Amino acid sequence: MQPDIFVIADRTFSSRLIVGTGKYSSPAVMVRAHDASGADMITVAVRRVNISDRSSARGPREHSEPSSGAESLLDYIDTAKYFLLPNTAGCYTADEAVRTARLGREAGLSHWVKLEVIGDEKTLFPDNEALLDATRILVREGFVVLPYTTDDPVVCRKLQDAGAAAIMPLGAPIGSGLGIQNVNNLRIIRELARIPLIVDAGVGTASDAALAMELGADGVLMNTAIAGAQDPVAMAESMKLAVRAGRLAYLAGRIPRKLYASASSPIEGLVGR
Amino acid sequence: MGYRSFQAKLHYLCAKMSHELVKIALNGEPFEVEGPLTVTELLARLDIDPRRIAVEHNLVVLKRAAFGHTTINAGDQVEIVNFVGGG
Numbered sequence: 001m002q003p004d005i006f007v008i009a010d011r012t013f014s015s016r017l018i019v020g021t022g023k024y025s026s027p028a029v030m031v032r033a034h035d036a037s038g039a040d041m042i043t044v045a046v047r048r049v050n051i052s053d054r055s056s057a058r059g060p061r062e063h064s065e066p067s068s069g070a071e072s073l074l075d076y077i078d079t080a081k082y083f084l085l086p087n088t089a090g091c092y093t094a095d096e097a098v099r100t101a102r103l104g105r106e107a108g109l110s111h112w113v114k115l116e117v118i119g120d121e122k123t124l125f126p127d128n129e130a131l132l133d134a135t136r137i138l139v140r141e142g143f144v145v146l147p148y149t150t151d152d153p154v155v156c157r158k159l160q161d162a163g164a165a166a167i168m169p170l171g172a173p174i175g176s177g178l179g180i181q182n183v184n185n186l187r188i189i190r191e192l193a194r195i196p197l198i199v200d201a202g203v204g205t206a207s208d209a210a211l212a213m214e215l216g217a218d219g220v221l222m223n224t225a226i227a228g229a230q231d232p233v234a235m236a237e238s239m240k241l242a243v244r245a246g247r248l249a250y251l252a253g254r255i256p257r258k259l260y261a262s263a264s265s266p267i268e269g270l271v272g273r
Numbered sequence: 274m275g276y277r278s279f280q281a282k283l284h285y286l287c288a289k290m291s292h293e294l295v296k297i298a299l300n301g302e303p304f305e306v307e308g309p310l311t312v313t314e315l316l317a318r319l320d321i322d323p324r325r326i327a328v329e330h331n332l333v334v335l336k337r338a339a340f341g342h343t344t345i346n347a348g349d350q351v352e353i354v355n356f357v358g359g360g
Binding site for chain 2: 020021022023030044046048049051052072073086089099100102103104105106107108175201223224
């Protein structure tokens with residue numbers, strides 16, 4: 001079999017699983033889950049530094065306890081080992097998302113962005129019109145844009161044409177754990193995609209990730225399925241194996257589905273006939 | 274030096290010596306700080322490590338190298354962000 005490498009833009013990744021950094025019970029659990037996942041790209045959010053926590057910092061320094069704001073997520077991420085993918089989660093307009101992407105670029109070390117422009121609070125479905133606008137702006141500015149989108153083949157084609165580096169349709173709403181809801185749309189998107197196809201959001205358990213990969217996704221991005229599991233470290237490992245298993249099954253080429261049985265054992269030489 | 278420019282210079286020096294409070298919008302909230310001051314000085318005053326954050330000054334994202342020579346004046350809008358957990 002050919003070496004199975006995963007390339008987005010100009011970067012090669014050893015793992016097809018991309019994991020998040022949100023919702024973990026503690027940084028220690030997150031660190032162990034990241035390790036168990038085998039992922040080499042992890043997503044982070046860009047947020048305002050909490051200034052009120054720091055107002056006391058203007059007075060005499062206290063040495064007893066650091067203010068909560070003094071602790072940084074980056075204290076727990078080995079940036080030599082993991083590639084950081086800043087997101088624009090929580091942005092509701094193209095303008096907010098573009099500003100956030102630019103800030104993420106300065107805070108981090110790369111010009112990559114997981115682009116989210118949300119259109120609805122309850123479903124967290126993307127506003128695809130604003131998403132396309134923001135994609136075009138950021139591509140022009142030299143960003144590697146990975147847009148989170150609905151599983152709509154037409155929107156995916158437009159994002160691809162707009163210069164996105166990958167297309168990232170949802171399997172189901174963010175954090176829902178419902179699994180892949182529209183298998184056939186993903187099949188169609190697989191056919192039209194000339195850039196990496198990453199299923200982003202909706203995975204609940206290992207079989208969901210395996211299914212996404214069996215359908216031909218190039219990668220899977222998830223956060224809640226691991227961070228929210230009762231044992232996030234064990235779930236991270238199961239996702240690593242599921243993504244690998246699904247990928248191998250896709251490359252191996254599954255048998256066609258048939259309505260009736262087809263015997264596995266020879267029908268000749270049966271005893272007593 | 275004309276009287277007017279002398280007065281302006283005097284005013285500038287007095288402001289520098291007396292550390293006037295300038296009112297800015299910091300992360301969307303009203304904030305008062307002795308100034309005018311540079312972004313580097315503001316970060317130091319807030320005890321924020323400049324290597325781990327990004328700053329937007331009046332809607333323009335600053336390169337880190339510009340922190341030392343970007344002056345924050347009264348009425349300016351400043352955003353300071355960092356990375357937090359997310360998916």
